Amino acid sequence: MKVAIASFLVPYFFLSSFAQAELIVAVVAPLKSPDYASVGAQMRAGAEQAIEDINAVRKANGRDLLVLQMLDDECNTERGMTLANQIANQGFPLIVGHFCSWVSVPAGDIYSKDSILQIVPFSSMPSGSSTTTLFRLTGTLANQASTFVTWLDAKIQADGLTSDVVDVAIVADQTPHALELADQVLLQLRTVGIDRPETITDDPRRFNIVKKDPAEIAKLANDVVGWGPEVVFFAGYHPEISALTRVVKTNLPNARVFISDANVTTPFVDGTLGLPSNPPTFVFPANPIPPQCSGPSIPAQCNVVAKISARLGGGVRVEPAALFTFGAIELWAQAEEMAGPWKVDQALNQTAQFSTQALGQVGFQNGDTKDQQFYFYTWTSSNLNAHAP
CATH class of the missing domain: 3.40.50.2300 (Response regulator)
Structure with a gap:
């Protein structure tokens, strides 16, 4: 070779x-x-x-x-x-x-x-990046947002709740990937009726990571924790998302925390070690790594x-x-x-x-x-x- x-x-x-x-x-x-x-x-x-x-x-x-x-x-x-x-x-x-x-x-x-020809192997790139020579191996940001929003809508209905009693935080950094993903989440929340303009105080709240400065990240984490959402969706990249996840999960152990696909990496996981037993949930395409490689039928x-x-x-x-x-x-x-x-x-x-x-x-x-x-x-x-x- x-x-x-x-x-x-x-x-x-x-x-x-x-x-x-x-x-x-x-x-x-x-x-x-x-x-x-x-x-x-x-x-x-x-x-x-x-x-x-x-x-x-x-x-x-x-x-x-x-x-x-x-x-x-x-x-x-x-x-x-x-x-x-x-x-x-x-x-x-x-x-x-x-x-x-x-x-x-x-x-x-x-x-x-x-x-x-460009093949993007595992990133759900912004839709604006589409060209005739670009091929993607994973779904779009709209599909990623849909997976989360569909779950949330079904969860609210199954629990017999109304959207005004479930506080949802969307946290995004300033990358094109995160900005479009956060926009898609908010758009789809509104489509299913969870984000309602007539009830501003109960709307999902968006938090933006403007600077990668540790002090700013700590302040933003405290703002999210202080609001106390039941559900948090993080769109962006580590190490900032890793630091935010660690703080939110430690201080809001019962919150459902969802992490976008760009963070399925060892550094992110290592950066959030020591979390409570309730781990964050990753939103990711079909995992190509088999759960096991033994038995009569090996993938x-x-x-x-x-x-x-x-x-x-x-x-x-x-x-x-x-x-x-x-x-x-x-x-x-x-x-x-x-x-x-x-x-x-x-x-x-x-x-x-x-x-x-x-x-x-x-x-x-x-x-x-x-x-x-x-x-x-x-x-x-x-x-x-x-x-x-």
């Missing part, structure tokens, strides 16, 4: 040294970010394993080999846009990434202008998980980020066999279903995955487990 690693800038002479019979797959991840490096490590492991597995088959069949180019955007917008411009100049057939939506959105605009993903686990080493848990990244490259490779490297977008949209090792059955419609559903999970016993809040 050939794996080229670049931390930030990608010199042209470096890339031009690859043989003509090789196709370069770029994976852009936060490899050195202090807050998100663990996500980058998962993406790297998934990508490296995918390239190794796929190249073994391609070599046997005499086909062009794939070369992995790992790029580090550090979840920094300026770095990400610089990388995107360099990638656009090189004409890569596939970009997998980015992780942080505030980087993915402007970078995606650059890829789109140059008709470069196909188990083989992928085992190989990625060995690659990570040191007892590091395999997280969904690794399998989504593996699956993104796996899907591209299958579509490339059908249509060649420069018409993969057509094959992805026109093929009803792809059968993958990492993600099972996957299909697309206009770049969006056909499986738009989100589910509830808790992180217990070092695993993401299905949960009924």
Whole structure:
């Protein structure tokens, strides 16, 4: 396997040294970010394993080999846009990434202008980021909001309550992902009648994370706790969401706390250790990691998980980020066999279903995955487990 690693800038002479019979797959991840490096490590492991597995088959069949180019955007917008411009100049057939939506959105605009295919492996990016060259492996923010709002509406009715006696707090940072998700939650709450303009004092209350300063986060946490909501929905990224969750769960142990999909990572979970026995609930797409890999019927993903686990080493848990990244490259490779490297977008949209090792059955419609559903999970016993809040 050939794996080229670049931390930030990608010199042209470096890339031009690859043989003509090789196709370069770029994976852009936060490899050195202090807050998100663990996500980058998962993406790297998934990508490296995918390239190794796929190249073994391609070599046997005499086909062009794939070369992995790992790029580090550090979840920094300026770095990400610089990388995107360099990638656009090189004409890569596939970009997998980015992780942080505030980087993915402007970078995606650059890829789109140059008709470069981008697969976002596991982020429910803002709807405004949709382009003809962008493919998502998870549902939209509207679907994520719907999962939460549907549960809340059903819970209120099942308990024989009215919305005016259930206080709901929505907390969002200033990322495009969080702002749109919070807007969608509020819009859908109003649609089902939980948010009623005529009863302003009983409306769900929105709290905004304006600054990432620890003192500001502490003040905001105290404001949420002081209001005393029964239900809290956090939209945004750790470490701020992690700190807020810890304070709210400690001081409001009976509150139902829901966390958006961007926080299903080890740093978030480690940052909230010591919580009461009532853990927060994650809203996340179908978890590709099987609950167990033993018994008479072993899921196909188990083989992928085992190989990625060995690659990570040191007892590091395999997280969904690794399998989504593996699956993104796996899907591209299958579509490339059908249509060649420069018409993969057509094959992805026109093929009803792809059968993958990492993600099972996957299909697309206009770049969006056909499986738009989100589910509830808790992180217990070092695993993401299905949960009924």
